[in-house]
Amino acid sequence: MPLPQKNTEIISDLKLWNQLIADDKAAFSALFEKYLNPLVNYGKTLMPSHEKVKDCVQDVFVDIWLYRHSLSDEVVVKAYLFSSVRKRIARLYERDRIFRQTTPLEDLEFSLKFSIEHSMINDETLDLEVRQLNQLLNTLPPRQKETLYLRYHQGLSLEQIAEVLEINHQSVKNLLHRAILHLRKEWKGSISLLLIGGYLAL
Known part of the structure; x- marks a missing residue:
């Protein structure tokens, strides 16, 4: 990550x-x-x-x-x-x-479709899980997706994300918390969610 x-x-x-x-x-x-x-x-x-x-x-x-x-x-x-x-x-x-x-x-509606890089998984048997995880990520509300993108793809701190989105620090924490909570609740696959941050890519 x-x-x-x-x-x-x-x-x-x-x-x-x-x-x-x-x-x-x-x-x-x-x-x-x-x-x-x-x-x-x-x-x-x-x-x-x-x-x-x-x-x-x-x-x-x-x-x-x-x-x-x-x-x-x-x-x-x-x-x-x-x-x-x-x-x-x-x-x-x-x-x-x-x-x-x-x-x-x-x-402003954030429209990026997250895509976990297949080449980073290096296991063809996980191909179905990768597609399912991508689908789950892309069911998140646009605001949560944008916060994840700025945090994990662009490496911005919570304070910096708050500046970009013009919201307060606590709101950024809440957006990230709700996104991660939803992923943990819905994800049933074997790929660790701890690795998601390292795989988010354009």
Whole structure:
């Protein structure tokens, strides 16, 4: 199971972030290249149009560069970027009248279908169980799936997930607890649920 974001990664990102604030274009490019694909992949779970999602991600980075001198020099860069992309997509939905102007961000529906990697199981006899476990994961409500994705696939801490989803820490804990409780209650197979976090993948 991947651990939450490593300190070395946080330090590296923060160093690039502060260099960016100090007008370093190379640092800006490094962050853009590092996070473009993860942010696009996340954005596609909220909006099906690849091009629109990519435009949203690029717009986020354009704003970061334009307003770099007003940015805080103490942020968790990964959480900030994911949160910014989520907000940008929500505004695009509002502009296109897919949602009403009053629609809150939490109504964005997370649409990723989890898929446990067959190659990571290495046992053909477990193929049926893998399919059944995938089905069980995908019966979870969108909000619980998104929380699992951010926690186990992106390695964000509970505090960082709360920032991305704009909810409090306790709400994140509740979402994870309900998701895991449901999986433990419904799962009858032999694959340990302790391994699920390490197998969640796009």
